[in-house]
Amino acid sequence: xxxxxxEGGQPPADVLADAAxxxxxxxxxxxxxxVARGRDALASVLALPPGTRPAPGAPPFNDRAWTEQAPWAxxxxxxxxxxxxxxxxxxxxxxPAHRRPLARFLAQAVADAAAPTNFLLTNPAALRDAWHxxxxxxxxxxRYFAQDVRTRxxxxxxxxxxxxxxxxxxxxxxxxVVHRNALLEMLQYSPRTPxxxxxxxxxxxxxxxxxxxxxxxxxxSLVEWAVRQGFTVFCISARDHSSSTLDVDVExxxxxxxxxxxxxxxxxxAVRRVGLVGACSGGLFATALADWLAQxxxxxxxxxxxxATALTLPEPFDRPHASWEGEMRVLVELLxxxxxxxxxxxxxxxxxxxxxxxxxxxxxxxxxxxGERPRAFDLxxxxxxxxxxxxxxxxxxxxxxxxxxxxxxxxxIAGRDLHPGHVTADTFALAAQIDHIVPWETAYRSxxxxxxxxxxxxxxxxxxxxxxSPPRPRTRHLASAHxxxxxxxxxxxxxxxxxxxxQGWTDWLAERSGxxxxxxxxxxxxxxxxxxxxxxYALHGWPAQLVQPTDGETPRSDSG
Numbered sequence: 220x221x222x223x224x225x226e227g228g229q230p231p232a233d234v235l236a237d238a239a240x241x242x243x244x245x246x247x248x249x250x251x252x253x254v255a256r257g258r259d260a261l262a263s264v265l266a267l268p269p270g271t272r273p274a275p276g277a278p279p280f281n282d283r284a285w286t287e288q289a290p291w292a293x294x295x296x297x298x299x300x301x302x303x304x305x306x307x308x309x310x311x312x313x314x315p316a317h318r319r320p321l322a323r324f325l326a327q328a329v330a331d332a333a334a335p336t337n338f339l340l341t342n343p344a345a346l347r348d349a350w351h352x353x354x355x356x357x358x359x360x361x362r363y364f365a366q367d368v369r370t371r372x373x374x375x376x377x378x379x380x381x382x383x384x385x386x387x388x389x390x391x392x393x394x395x396v397v398h399r400n401a402l403l404e405m406l407q408y409s410p411r412t413p414x415x416x417x418x419x420x421x422x423x424x425x426x427x428x429x430x431x432x433x434x435x436x437x438x439x440s441l442v443e444w445a446v447r448q449g450f451t452v453f454c455i456s457a458r459d460h461s462s463s464t465l466d467v468d469v470e471x472x473x474x475x476x477x478x479x480x481x482x483x484x485x486x487x488x489a490v491r492r493v494g495l496v497g498a499c500s501g502g503l504f505a506t507a508l509a510d511w512l513a514q515x516x517x518x519x520x521x522x523x524x525x526x527a528t529a530l531t532l533p534e535p536f537d538r539p540h541a542s543w544e545g546e547m548r549v550l551v552e553l554l555x556x557x558x559x560x561x562x563x564x565x566x567x568x569x570x571x572x573x574x575x576x577x578x579x580x581x582x583x584x585x586x587x588x589x590g591e592r593p594r595a596f597d598l599x600x601x602x603x604x605x606x607x608x609x610x611x612x613x614x615x616x617x618x619x620x621x622x623x624x625x626x627x628x629x630x631x632i633a634g635r636d637l638h639p640g641h642v643t644a645d646t647f648a649l650a651a652q653i654d655h656i657v658p659w660e661t662a663y664r665s666x667x668x669x670x671x672x673x674x675x676x677x678x679x680x681x682x683x684x685x686x687x688s689p690p691r692p693r694t695r696h697l698a699s700a701h702x703x704x705x706x707x708x709x710x711x712x713x714x715x716x717x718x719x720x721x722q723g724w725t726d727w728l729a730e731r732s733g734x735x736x737x738x739x740x741x742x743x744x745x746x747x748x749x750x751x752x753x754x755x756y757a758l759h760g761w762p763a764q765l766v767q768p769t770d771g772e773t774p775r776s777d778s779g
Contacts, residue, residue, distance in 0.1 A: 284344075294335050302327075302330040305326035306327075308322075309326040324573070336580070338588075339357075348589050356591075359590030360588055361587075363587055363590065374571075376582065377596075378592060378593050378594065378596055383597065383765070388436055390431035390752065390753035391436075392437075393408065393409040393752060394407055394408035395741040395752060398479070398483040399747055402475055403456060403457050404456040404458075405483050406453065406456055406752050407487065408454070410446065413738055414736065415736060415739065416449055416728075416729065416734075416735065417490065417492075417732065418490065418731070419451040420450050420494045421453050421454075421480070421484050422442070422455065423496065423504050423508075424454065424498060424501045425499040427613075428602075429456070430456040431601060432601055432687070434454070434752075434753070435687055439687055442454060444725070449729075450725070456757050457756065459606045460560050460607050461556065466610070469611075470615075470632050473508075474632065474633055478511075481493065481518070487739070490518075491518045492518065493519075494520075494524070494728060497523075498685070499682075501528075502530070503528065503530060503616065503619070506669070507630055508520075509642045513643065513644075522728060524646070524649075526648075527656070527662060528657065528665060529657045529661045530639050531665055559610055573656070602683070604760065604761075606759075642669050642670060646669050646672070647728070648662060651684050651685045652677055654681060655681065655682060667704075676697065679695070689719060689721065690718060690722055695715045696716055696718075696723075699712045
């Protein structure tokens with residue numbers, strides 16, 4: 220079914236036609252340039268100094284054959300020249316400025332896919348392994364390939380299947396489900412201290428992933444850390460919508476999901492103040508909730524914590540062009556499982572393509588060509604545990620970001636316009652220096668939209684490192700006492716701070732969380748089946764043998 224044509228813009232087919240014409244106008248010249256580059260590569264390859272590093276962004280040619288043996292060095296150089304040619308085409312002046320970032324992304328994706336390391340006959344390490352093992356590595360690789368086709372729709376596994384058990388190795392902090400409806404569950408965690416801070420914390424996770432990025436492996440769990448520091452912690456766990464009949468938009472998720480969850484927190488703790496924490500896409504809802512409380516006066520936001528959160532799109536995507544909405548509808552159609560849901564596996568693949576060499580091609584070469592599974596890693600297990608999300612919610616979310624909460628993109632909930640500029644609560648914002656999903660500059664610009672006292676920190680890691688950062692020796696991050704007008708100015712003034720941001724955050728939080736009160740123990744709720752953490756919704760997709768039963772409960776996974 221053809222997506223509706225956006226008002227005042229071109230249909231997607233015309234957009235693609237324009238792009239093709241723009242490239243076609245230079246097609247002959249580009250072909251000549253490619254031939255010339257290939258000729259130059261052939262002429263210069265034998266003069267390539269041993270140990271020369273590949274160009275930035277190229278796949279890891281870390282086998283010695285790529286620099287010490289002329290045929291492999293030639294192949295590597297030809298690939299590098301082809302990659303440069305693709306990038307020169309993507310930067311063509313004939314392409315409109317708003318098309319060039321997508322063209323660069325596609326060029327890099329094609330270059331990564333075409334790397335000689337991805338194919339058996341052009342991978343010297345894989346050929347050497349096959350020779351030394353008398354073909355055993357190829358047999359294992361074929362078995363892994365068949366397993367991945369059967370269980371992962373052809374995506375190469377990034378760790379041995381069944382490496383973790385949920386409730387034991389992941390999402391293991393003790394707690395109970397204290398609220399459940401058709402959209403989400405609410406978990407309350409058991410205290411570890413006799414006294415706790417008066418103000419509870421409500422954690423809003425990314426709704427495109429399961430909640431336990433907050434509660435990863437023991438010792439690497441932000442929830443566990445906060446509980447040990449004397450905080451009462453509640454966390455939302457969103458439902459997988461693959462079998463749901465609901466067609467949920469942003470407003471319904473907020474009014475029927477987030478607001479009832481907040482009400483449970485306030486009633487359970489008998490307080491009128493709450494600390495809000497949001498990560499990635501959950502940060503928008505945490506920010507909207509802070510504004511909602513400021514407008515309705517139903518409660519007070521004691522603090523707001525935003526982890527790798529974008530309240531606007533990265534430049535230059537923050538200035539939508541005429542056909543933006545039509546293209547977004549095409550994207551949603553491609554990612555969807557059916558008319559109601561965006562397929563979590565397709566969405567995860569789209570994110571993986573942003574770093575395809577590390578996320579797709581390296582596991583492929585390691586597993587299928589060399590017959591080795593990468594080591595098990597808790598973040599990889601979480602990243603592979605996907606949620607199907609409602610299409611309307613997905614599209615509404617990006618529309619709000621693209622239009623900056625104003626005009627057609629405004630976030631209007633129950634007759635109220637919500638905007639970051641209304642939020643006056645103290646904010647602790649964190650970003651990651653090498654984040655491929657929310658660039659740290661975008662997170663910084665988003666922080667500037669807020670009012671009140673704002674603290675911004677930068678960690679030297681990737682996207683998920685903004686949540687998972689346990690204290691360990693030589694841990695450092697960047698901080699600055701001021702928030703200048705641009706991210707570049709902030710970076711120039713920032714200084715290193717010893718220790719994990721967890722430590723600085725809980726110190727900051729303690730100053731805004733009131734006095735000490737007796738610890739709050741989560742109580743069983745009548746009628747809530749399987750109410751031990753991690754709850755029912757987090758178990759969706761987990762086989763029964765990898766679910767840890769608690770207190771005699773029968774292991775159960777939510778398959779529907």
